[in-house]
Amino acid sequence: MTPPITANPDRTLLQTIEVLAEAAPEEGFSLREIFDRLDESAFGAGLFLLALPCCIPFLYGVPQVVALPMLALAFQMVIGREEPWLPATLGKRKIDRKGLTQMATGGRKWFGWIEAIIRPRFSVITGRRSERVIGFFLFLFSASILTPLPMTNTVPGMAVAVTAFGLMQKDGLAVIAGVTLGTLWVGALITGAFLGLNVITHVSSAILGS
DSSP: OOOOOOOOTTSOHHHHHHHHHHHOOTTOEEHHHHHHHHTOOOHHHHHHHHHHHHHSTTOOSHHHHHHHHHHHHHHHHHTTOSSOOOOHHHHTOEEOHHHHHHHHHHHHHHHTTHHHHOOOBOGGGGSHHHHHHHHHHHHHHHHHTTOSSTTOSHHHHHHHHHHHHHHHHTBHHHHHHHHHHHHHHHHHHHHHHHHHHHHHHHHHHHHHHO
């Protein structure tokens, strides 16, 4: 039986994820077990953790495991829940040790820098009144991860991760940066979809008219 990982106030979230990966059995942990071992009740921590595998290019399988739980947490923010909760069917989803190790390594590679520069500022943006609005944006970004196209998880995953980290650390500037990145990405997807539909319509009209 794997010993529990106790919360350590002197340990950053990235360090906690690294310890979690080292302690994991080969079959890994379920999402519920991971949340329990992190001992985190904040939406920011849960979303950051789940967004990590989505940020890593060419990491397949894990993003599909975490996308729906991300949607569930973001939706709970929109409706104003105070603490995150995962339905049993989503909480039972497992991330194996290899996936956890990749998350820890990728998290350190892509977000190690953010720990050095992030700090509390523009706290009005990270307050309870703003969480519902931020949750709406996070829901959109998380939904775009489910787009069935190659490499569509990396940019929105980073947007969710930066926004979530900003929420954890009460850094409104980081939240603004994450929301801006995600909004640009969703806008690009919508624009691409309309352009593609327009091209298909014109080609179809040309074929039918010939």
